[in-house]
Amino acid sequence: MARMAAARPDGRADSEGPTEAPWLLSPYWADTILVAGRFEPLPVHLKVPLPGGSLLTDSVNSHLNRTIRRVIFEQRTGPLATCEYGEHQVQTARSLITLVEWMLLNSIYRFADLTSDDISDYLEARIAGREHCIDAPNRISSVLREYETCPQTLPSFTEILQEASIDSKSRDLPASLERFNEFCVRHDLESRISKTLPKQPSEVISNATIRSEAARIASLWTLRSRIRGDRLTCNPFPDGIDATVGHLGRPGGRTRTIPMIQGDHLLTEAARLVLETGPIALDLRDAWTAHKRDYPHNYSRADGNAIFERANAALLQRFRATSVATTVSFKVAKGKISFRKLVDGFIPTACAILILTLMARRKREGLAIEVGAIQGSRADGWFVRMPILKTGQGTAVLPCPELVIKAVELLERWSEPARTKVDQRLFQVPGFTDHKEAREFRIGIHLGDFARAVGVPALEDGSFFDFAPHQFRRFWVVLFVWRYDGDLGAASWFLHHFNIDHTRRYANDAELGRMIHVESRHFTVTKVRAVAQGDSKSAGLLGRKLDKRIQRHMDEMRKRVRVVGEQELTRECERLVDQLKLELRASPWGLCGCRATEPARRRAKCLQDTWNGGALALDGRPDPSGSSESTCATCIHNMVDQLRHSHWHKELAKEDAYLSRDDISIILRRVHEDRRNVLAALIASFPSAEK
Structure with missing residues (x-):
């Protein structure tokens, strides 16, 4: 790496330290630095306007410019490096530039003049969002007042931002754009109104975002030994980041589940x-x-x-x-x-x-x-x-x-x-x-x-759900596990989680619980309707009991000489499900109808003292990981359909083939004979096709 060699804009030799790195794809002193990201080069824009009309790259701000460049460089290369990717450097640059804008608005012109109290004040201002932190709406209003007497000369919103010394590349300025549009409406300039407003941010940003901002500011302190010139003179977080920002911002929420x-x-x-x-x-x-x-x-x-x-x-x-x-x-x-x-x-x-x-x-x-x-x-x-x-x-x-x-x-x-x-x-x-x-x-x-x-319907309260790309991953979990009988272990593998507990935590909140209940009811009605139509047969203690109840219900409908259509049959099945308080869930050994009530759990074989199980799922019902095929087969809550019937026949054929061998021990033979007896009993309990 080069030292004392890189040319600075003023023609003097660079004394900042190393200025070359494999990830640095542009000159160190360029107005826009290119850094290698995960997938593509990323620009770090440093020629940005600051309050007062100057640019960060102007000589009057050279001390701030040099410090920000040094932090961006040293956080990825050097003995104190903490990041591997350009995305982190871009975020750090944005955070430090926002801090500089706030400093100049509050008559603080050097990093060395910042105190820990100033940093606390900045983070409290940052809670309202970057736009209000840099006072963008009021700065826009000040510029618009100059056009009150000659509104026809009003330039575009981008030019208004430039006049207000605000970065015109910024897209998170909804309040400022709203004031611009209000000015246009007031002066009959509808053609100037922006057709689409940017996404409205939350009124208060999350605590996690504030912590990230604080961590980037802390790099000014942790990298002070690598900075030549303007740098912090005191620890911005003497009691730690948690003590300063622990109470700031709204509590961080989990990913909203798509309805x-x-x-x-x-x-x-x-x-x-x-x-x-x-x-x-x-x-x-x-x-x-x-x-x-x-x-x-x-x-x-x-x-x-x-x-x-x-x-x-x-x-x-x-x-x-x-x-x-x-x-x-x-x-x-x-x-x-x-x-x-x-x-x-x-x-x-x-x-x-x-x-x-x-x-x-x-x-x-x-x-x-x-x-x-x-x-x-x-x-x-x-x-x-x-x-x-x-x-x-x-x-x-x-x-x-x-x-x-x-x-x-x-x-x-x-x-x-x-x-x-x-x-x-x-x-x-x-x-x-x-x-x-x-x-x-x-x-x-x-x-x-x-x-x-595409006409996505509104929610029950009349509002529209705000979709985000990171919500679709959880949406798949709901569909896979609760609609299509998917196994939680298979979901964990597909999600590439480290273990199944990670997947449980991923799906553990009240909002998802409500979604699971909706999907579980839909799943139960689908199974009951299949039995009522004769498309599916059921076995198991719960299955035989449910089959009799469905047949009795259908006989009553036939006595009334009613022609039942598809929609009416679905409604009848929904009424029956609600009447029985039935809620089925898929398990590796069929369907479980145990409810999350104490009487129902007492009768579940997998939760009894005689069985070494006792695990509960997120919804308070028996966890299938604490059971087995033999245990579920004799449980009052167990139900199976024809999907398991073919599986039993295949497993029975495997057991017969294994038991025909002469080289297995007595202990293993007894184990496999017991399993064969269980499979034979399950097959015998299933209603035959002739019936």
Whole structure:
């Protein structure tokens, strides 16, 4: 690494220390530093405006500029390095720049002048969010007052930000943008109003966010020995970070669970777009791109669009037959979705929803998928190669449904104009022209718009659920375990958790408990309806009892000479389930109908003193990990259907084959004979097809 060699902007030799590192992809003194991230180079913008009209890179702020650069460098390289990835450096730079803005607003011009009380005041101001911490709304209002006498000369919101000495690249300024829009409405400047407001942040940021901010500020102190010049002179957290910020911010909450009705609707519409609309929309995009390339003179003609429509009439007719065609416009129209929004926004959003949900991956894992990730075939099963960033720190080949394969194939076609030989990631926005640079797809910008466009129903209170990419992983847990009889151990493996307790904690909160109850009732009604229709047979003590009750209920309906339709049968089954207070859950040995009440638990074989079990699940019902096939077979709460019947026959054949051997010990023979007797009894208890 070079010392005393790098040239500074003022032409003098650099005396800051090391200025070269493998991850540093630009000159140390560049206005925008490029650092290597997990997947791509990341910019660290340092030429940002500060209160008072100066820039951070101006000579008047050189002491602040040098300190921030040094912290960014030393936190990744050197004896006191604490991070491995550029994402952490970008966050540190943003936090320190926000601190500098607050300092200048409060007449503090050097890091050396900061005290621990100042840091505490800053963190308390930071609770309200970055926008209010730097007083952005009032600074915007001050600029807008200058245009009260001549509102027609009002520039764009971006230019207003520049006049207020606020970074125009900032996107988290909803209150400031609202004041700009209010000014436009007051002066009849509706054409200047921003069409979309950025996502509204919480009124109070979380305690976890405040802790992260404090940790980045603490790096000014922990790295002080590596800083030449302006640096902290006192420990900002003399009693520790917890003592300073433990009471600040709202309590951190767990990931909100997607409501089932809203989640089902979103997932269904995403699948419909991937399978039906997406391929046709890309056909239309490719046709338009080819038309502009082959007939560039038509593009500038007034009737250029009409020429294209005549040449592609059949393709346009196919597109207009899709479910979203009525909401899409090829021109700017109020209340309509632009075709570009459909192609570059909704298609990758729908693909991301399917991948994140059905593969149960985190946002950064799902959006990092690359070309060639698909493996397998329809006959042998499909697999997809994906990165595992948090627990595995590598890649894994995971089984996947064919719907995910369709989404990946659509993504490969969608991103083909943007991909290069170096960057093969699929989630890159290609744009419409050959000269437009590709950019990383940001699902957060389009997810809410997609949910509203496909008509996701409102919640019971009339509000709309706010979807976020990190919620789909938990949504998969609810679907897999509680709707499709999935095993918690299999879920733990698929989620790449270290152990099953990790998976339990992942799913343990009151909100998820309510979702589980809804799904458990839906699952129970489905099973009861299958028995009532004759599509399924049941065995086990609970199964035979339930079968008799269902048959009696159906006989009563027949006596009333009623023709029962599908919906009415479902309602009758729901009434019966509610009347019996029945709630089934899947287990490795069938279905368990034990409720979370003390009388029911006393009669559960796996919870009795004679059985070495006693484990309870998250909902207070018996945990199947504390039972066995033999124990459940003789339990009053046990029910099985024909899915277990074929399994018993296969297991019985295995036991017969094993017992036919002559080389097994007496002890093992007795064990396998006992298991064979249990299997034979289970098969005998199942109602025969003739009945």
